[in-house]
Amino acid sequence: xxxxxxxxxxxxxxxxxxxxxxxxxxxxxxxxxxxxxxxxxxxxxxxxxxxxxxxxxxxxxxxxxxxxxxxxxxxxxxxxxxxxxxxxxxxxxxxxxxxxxxxxxxxxxxxxxxxxxxxxxxxxxxxxxxxxxxxxxxxxxxxxxxxxxxxxxxxxxxxxxxxxxxxxxxxxxxxxxxxxxxxxxxxxxxxxxxxxxxxxxxxxxxxxxxxxxxxxxxxxxxxxx
Ligand code: SAH
Numbered sequence: 001x002x003x004x005x006x007x008x009x010x011x012x013x014x015x016x017x018x019x020x021x022x023x024x025x026x027x028x029x030x031x032x033x034x035x036x037x038x039x040x041x042x043x044x045x046x047x048x049x050x051x052x053x054x055x056x057x058x059x060x061x062x063x064x065x066x067x068x069x070x071x072x073x074x075x076x077x078x079x080x081x082x083x084x085x086x087x088x089x090x091x092x093x094x095x096x097x098x099x100x101x102x103x104x105x106x107x108x109x110x111x112x113x114x115x116x117x118x119x120x121x122x123x124x125x126x127x128x129x130x131x132x133x134x135x136x137x138x139x140x141x142x143x144x145x146x147x148x149x150x151x152x153x154x155x156x157x158x159x160x161x162x163x164x165x166x167x168x169x170x171x172x173x174x175x176x177x178x179x180x181x182x183x184x185x186x187x188x189x190x191x192x193x194x195x196x197x198x199x200x201x202x203x204x205x206x207x208x209x210x211x212x213x214x215x216x217x218x219x220x221x222x223x224x225x
Contacts, residue, residue: 001104001155002032004074005144006067007111008049010035012141022149025158033148041066041073050114059115067110067121074108083108083127084147085117086140090129093147095170097130101147102154109147111140173222177210 005013013035017023025031039047042065050060071083081104091097101107110117110126122129132143152158159165169176180191194206215222 001030001102001106001152002034002078003107003109003148003151004034004036005109005111005148006036006038006070007139007141007144008038008113009111009139009141010037012139013145016145017148021158022152025152025155028157030155030157031152033152036070038062038066038070041070053115061115062113062117062121064118064121064125067117068125071108071125078106080106080108083110083125085110085122085126085129086112086132086143086147087116087122087129088131088134088136090131093130093132093143093150095150095168098147098150098154101151107151109140109144111144113139170222172211173225174211174215175219175222177207177214 007013017026017033017035022031022033026033038049042049042063049066050062053059053061074080082101084107086109110121130143130147132146137143154165165171167176180195184191184196192206194203197203212223
């Protein structure tokens, strides 16, 4: 899978996408993540990518020209399944959206800034708009990082244990069960006996019960769907 991320602040993304599981996925060639600086696509002498709002009002708006130029460049090189704009008024990002995106071949993610992008970018160039929550960030970089992380870890071969992503929270529309590691007894706080029993069938049943119990308690809304 290839993900092209377009931003005015590439440094903000290099860090989060250059560590741990995502970095390993990149190194193994399972995910190609390319971060582009939008300023490289402006013809403006000052490398500016924003301008005043038509009709007046506070805040700058990202202009359409450099965005159009980089999209044209990328689209001439390969076909993209989705051209995503990160936006607080977009479709809510969740595990089911991450699962769907992880089956695609090529994605573009455009990070907004300032007051956002010229509406014509959204009307004519973008195929999907995604929000990572009902709050406003200063830019789309953290949202692009969240989306990329959640999607890339689902790609086959990225997590060492193939089943690992499948037992995470939300995959079965329930939360994950509690997990424990050594020591079995810490200051009298004990690991449940069942996990030390070696009985895989019973451990599996216990985990399922715990996952349901936790979901009932913390996220009953998930069980309604
Ligand atoms: N004026 C806009 C917010 C602009 S915030 C509004 O009120 O809707 C600047 C940029 O940050 C946005 O263009 C978007 O790309 C990004 N952003 C902010 N909050 C976000 C969120 N919850 N999810 C995804 N992207 C977000």
